[in-house]
Amino acid sequence: MSDVWFAGGVVADGSGTGPAAVDVRVTDGTITAIGQAPAGTTAVDLGGMLLTPGLIDAHVHLGLSSPIRAQFGFRLSAAELAADIFATAGHALDAGFTTVRDTGGIDGGVVDVIASGKVRGPRVLSCGPVQCQTGGHGYYGAPWEPTELWDRHHIPGLCALSLMAGNADELRRNVRESFSRGATFLKLCVTGGVVGGHDRLADTQFTVEEIAVAVEEAAARDTYVTVHAHNNAGIRNAVRAGVRCVEHGTDIDESTARSMREHDVALVPTFAVIEQLMDTGNMDLDSSTRDRVTGTRQRMASALENARAAGLRIGLGSDLIGPHQQRRGEELRLRAELESPMQALVSATSVNADILGLSETVGVIRVGMRADMVAWQRNPLHDAAVFADPDMAVLVVKDGRIVKGKAR
Known part of the structure; x- marks a missing residue:
């Protein structure tokens, strides 16, 4: 039996209430007490550091961890792709993210090897492959390549x-195939995208009736559908079909936000990827992609305001792609500029846990929850740039085990 107190720190529990100078007891991976550690007990000395719940990224692409054009061009070996995927998983953990939701790109084998402990990484929920319409967003075959050859780019497992x-x-x-390969939720692309192959941002993709088929299949397995969606027409189609979450939501207006609220549809904005795409030194992408990015960040910020005013559940996702995913916490820094560091933390912990269906196990520091926690060398609630620096996450605890840093 493992029993230890994390003592001498200040706890921001993920609920949005102010930090408190309390100690946290962890027994066999579960938080069993919050208060003051008794004298003489086994303790990890936090030395006054802020302790938060483990961060949750609700929109990751572990399977897109290699140079994008080389990967889509079928120019990388399975070994190199695997090495990049597992490196990115480790980087996520080191940045303080103990849970991620992969919204397209990995197969179930990746989830299994991380869960087994063979590879360092966060807890992973995966939709498996993205569901897209023929030739729609999510398809990146060469212009000359018949779409029926696309599946040959997959590497099973x-x-x-x-x-x-x-x-x-x-x-x-296809969704039944995805569930058979380990998906625990579904993601559909219902509009075009920024990193598009053969689509435009203004495109709507899949009909209401088609989206409803995925919703029906997900409901039969007690899970849900989230959608990649930028424009309002696509979002409204998805809401009518019964989806539970919208990714990006770049152009959400007031009426669309109200409709989402009426149907309890959550939003996961993704600001970090916009910054990443605008950094031409880091991304191997063509000029058309950079052209699509122009103005997207400002529109996404307006959509966030409309969503907040409508009372939506607003999570947090980075959507980082390519080999430069070490600074996953940039998403919290960017959100803090628009809201506050505390709001960014709450979105990345308790709200994300609720969206992912994990609110009974992670997302807050509370008795009975799994012990996923991060101790920060400097206080990110005073300076949100701390969230963006992986070196500031000096102690990372997942399921009660210290997976980064050393006990003092």
Whole structure:
């Protein structure tokens, strides 16, 4: 039996209440007491550091951890792709993220090896391949390549970016295939995207009836559908079909936000990837992608205001792609500029846990929860740039085990 107190720190529990100078007892991976550590007990000395819940990134792409054009061009070995995926998983953990939701790109084998402890990484929830319409967002075959050859780019057990469907029956088959390969939720692309192959941001993709097929299949397994969506028409289609979450939501207006609130549809904005795409030194992307990025950040900020005013549940996701995913906490820094460091922390912990269906186990520091926690060398609630620096996450605890740093 493992029993230890994390003592001498200040706790921001993820609920949004002010930090408190309390100690946290962890027994066999579960938080069993919050208060003052009795004298003489086994303790990890936090030395006055801020202790927060383990961070949650609700929008990651572990399977897109390699140079993008080389990966899509089928120019990398399975070994190199695997090395990049597992390195990114380790980077996420070192940045303080103990749970991530992979929204397209990995196969179930990646989830399993991380869960087994063979590879360092956070707890991973995965949709498996993204569901996209034939030739729609999520398809990156060469212009000359027949779409039916796309599945040959998949590496079973490792990475599979998307499955394409031309009608509702094909979509039903594909989502059942995804569930059989380990998906625990579904993601559909219902509009074009910024990193697009053959689509425009203004495009709507999949009909309401087609999206509803995925919702039906997910409901049959007691799970949900989230959608990649930028424009209001696509978002409204998805809301009518019964989805539970929207990723990006770049152009959400007041009426769309109200409709999402009426149907209890959550939003996961993604600011960090916009900053990443605008950094031409880091991204191997063509000029058309950079052109699409122009103005996106400002529109996404306006959408965030509309969502907050409507009372939506607003999570947090980085959407980082490519080999430069070490600074995953940039998403919290960017959100703090628009809201506050505390609001960013709450979105990245308790709200994200609720969106992911994990609110009974992670997301807050509370008795009965799994012991996922991060101690910060400097206080990120005073300076949100701390969230963006992995070196500031000096002690990371996942399921009660210290996975980064050393006990003092």
